[in-house]
Amino acid sequence: MKIALVGQPNCGKSTIFNAVVGYRSLTSNFAGTTVEYASGQARINGNVIDLYDLPGLYSLIPANPAEISSRDFLIKDDWDCIINVVDASQLARSLELSLELRELGKPVIVCLNMMDEAARKGMVIDVRRLTAELGLPVAQAVASRGRGVVETLRAAISLRQKGNQTLPGRPAYPEEVETVVEDLTARLERNASGGPTGGADSSSPSESRSQPVALLPASTMLVAERPGATSARAEALVLLQSDPKWLAEIDPETARLVREALAALPHGRWQSPEDVLPSARHASCLSIFESTVRVERPHADWREHVDAVIMHKVWGYVVLFLVFTGFFHLIFDSGKLAETRILALFDRLIRLLAVSLNPHGLAFFVCQGALLGTAGAVGTVLPYLVPFLIGLAVMEDLGYLARIGYLTDSLMHRLGLHGTATLPVLLGYGCSVPAVMATRILRSRRDRFVASFLAILVPCSARMAVIMALVGFYLGANWAMAIYGVNFAVVALAGVALARLWPEVSPGMLMEVPSLRRPGVRLVLLKTWWRLREFITVATPLLVAGSVVLSGMEYLGLERSINAALSPVTGLLGLPSVTGLTLIFGVMRKELSLLMLMQALGTSNVAAVMSTGQIVVFTFFVTFYLPCLATIAMMLKEVGWKLTAAASGAMLSLAVAISLAARVVLHFM
Amino acid sequence: MTLYDAGEQAVVRLVGVSGGWGARQHLREMGLQVGDAIVILRRAPFGGPLALRSRGAVIAVGRELAKKIRVEPLK
Incomplete structure (x- = not known):
């Protein structure tokens, strides 16, 4: 059984991996450092699982080479289950990736890691409510102390064995956006089935047009790489959020459909159409966060005081x-x-x-x-x-x-x-x-x-x-x-x-501290x-x-x-x-x-x-x-x-x- | 006004980004989008980056990027 650990940088994926598999990975605190993935076998309740620790990524839209590799991996491989590791103390931001993973159509389980840190921040998370809102099973862990790790893996295995029972969950996009996405999905599917079949050689440009899905440039290929592996819906979602510059590089017919869909997206005066989906997701994450988390007074924290000194201008x-x-x-x-x-x-x-050998002999040299x-x-x-x-x-x-x-x-x-x-x-x-x-x-x-x-x-x-x-x-x-x-x-x-x-x-610089x-x-x-x-x-x-x-x-x-x-x-x-x-x-x-x-x-x-x-x-x-x-x-x-x-x-x-x-x-x- | 003009401890709301798709995408990944409230925690000297807090995360933003982010004061 192949299980992938996916999550944003610094969420503790590697800690979970190390707790289960052992000495074959490294963890990192600097945003984006886990560039290579690690894999290893573990035995949980008699099930042999292959666990993969993928590089951290903030979203499924590729932005730098480290992320492209993890995205390709995420899409290309036949995962039996994805464990979406989430830093519970950064819940609001982390959920955006969870909503994107939900769209992949594979079994996904959310693992709320660093629950201790969330508690220190005064966050009280209603896990049952979160499960319902996300439509995904949610496990809890403090991986740094080994708590909840095995339980999460067990839940992942049983999720896989029961089959992917998707709960409805809160929709990521409002209805008028959803209509456009569904329309584009249907058109992409029609476009794909309407073209001539059997064009397997993607190296020639004329052939590549007959591929069932649009071809983004190699670096941004998300679902195009293995047609049929992921839904046309996932493809539509990526296309609607990608840099519009990329549209010039894909199959013109698909590009036309995407442009039409972008024009149909309801966007504000100051908003670009390709920003509509991310900002809708952003908003629904905020609603999920607000309905599931109660923030109380944070515990007194030495970290603030230390930061005040070590980040001080003198x-x-x-x-x-x-x-x-x-x-x-x-x-x-x-x-x-x-x-x-x-x-x-x-x-x-x-x-x-x-002394013991002849200093001029070959043996000595x-x-x-x-x-x-x-x-x-x-x-x-x-x-x-x-x-x-x-x-x-x-x-x-x-x-x-x-x-x-x-x-x-x-x-x-x-x-x-x-x-x-x-x-x-x-x-x-x-x-x-x-x-x-x-x-x-x-x-x-x-x-x-x-x-x-x-x-x-x-x-x-x-x-x-x-x-x-x-x-x-x-x-x-x-x-x-x-x-x-x-x-x-x-x-x-x-x-x-x-x-x-x-x-x-x-x-210029933009990084998480x-x-x-x-x-x-x-x-x-x-x-x-x-x-x-x-x-x-x-x-x-x-x-x-x-x-x-x-x-x-x-x-x-x-x-x-x-x-x-x-x-x-x-x-x-x-x-x-x-x-x-x-x-x-x-x-x-x-x-x-x-x-x-x-x-x-x-x-x-x-x-x-x-x-x-x-x-x-x-x-x-x-x-x-x-x-x-x-x-x-x-x-x-x-x-x-x-x-x-x-x-x-x-x-x-x-x-x-x-x-x-x-x-x-x-x-x- | 831009994020760069905001003083230490100021509380602002992000109203726009005057950059290309790449800059907006990068900001989105850090969880920063139009409408978000931001607290400026501190600024590094010699025209260095700003440290700000948004939705519980601390993020360092370089000055060039900060000049492209339009904000309005909150309260």
């Missing part, structure tokens, strides 16, 4: 500064502590190895390579990555990330972005891959590109490892800070330049693990293998020809020619360049072989020169190959320019 920034400083101190201090210990351990192991690779993953990256991810998950679940967005919006405006983009750019300090992934919450392709470009310019934890372990370790913390300072200036300048070259057209919540230990750890898993399972074997390959090349004496081929670059930057090969490995994973450097120089004491200037130039170059393979792959997916190539080219030129400048400046110092 104190908010003080807190933000303290949080950032504390956060980065935590990462660097704890990271460095662990790094030195772990690396010392591996150093001992390698020395032991040199292979073992040394494998050990150095493992040391890089466990000793250099994890000590910084783990605390970063835990801290990030805490801030996310607490709701602080949304507040950061609010506070930094005006700053980001100067970089041609808005506050919503702070999250992806900040994520860039952890790993570029999730950062680029997170740009999906932005609405325009332009914003997604600008944010991902800035996010990959920011030194990720792997590059942080290079900066810390090379510059910080050998030259001192001040030098490392200077590198970060230069990087920050470059990011800011790049943002300003991009804002000039490609001006902002997006309407979720109420502050205590982060759950289990969810924070799940989320950390989920993000860490990619690094451990994909990057670690790559690191070890790369390290072994380099060791093998060294054994065979192959690295010389590669270094010779790259000598123009290394020569220009004044670096030892043995660093050529390390730059190639750095494209695989950035931290590899550090390990390979030690490997290529034949020592873990870099300062003995490279001058201060060379270390700084090398670090600058590695920080900027190209995003790693995984990031390139992710960018290809998000912004297309042209923009990815442009970003990579821009970074390479930036790297050469900055490294050269550093070389010149340091030469005269």
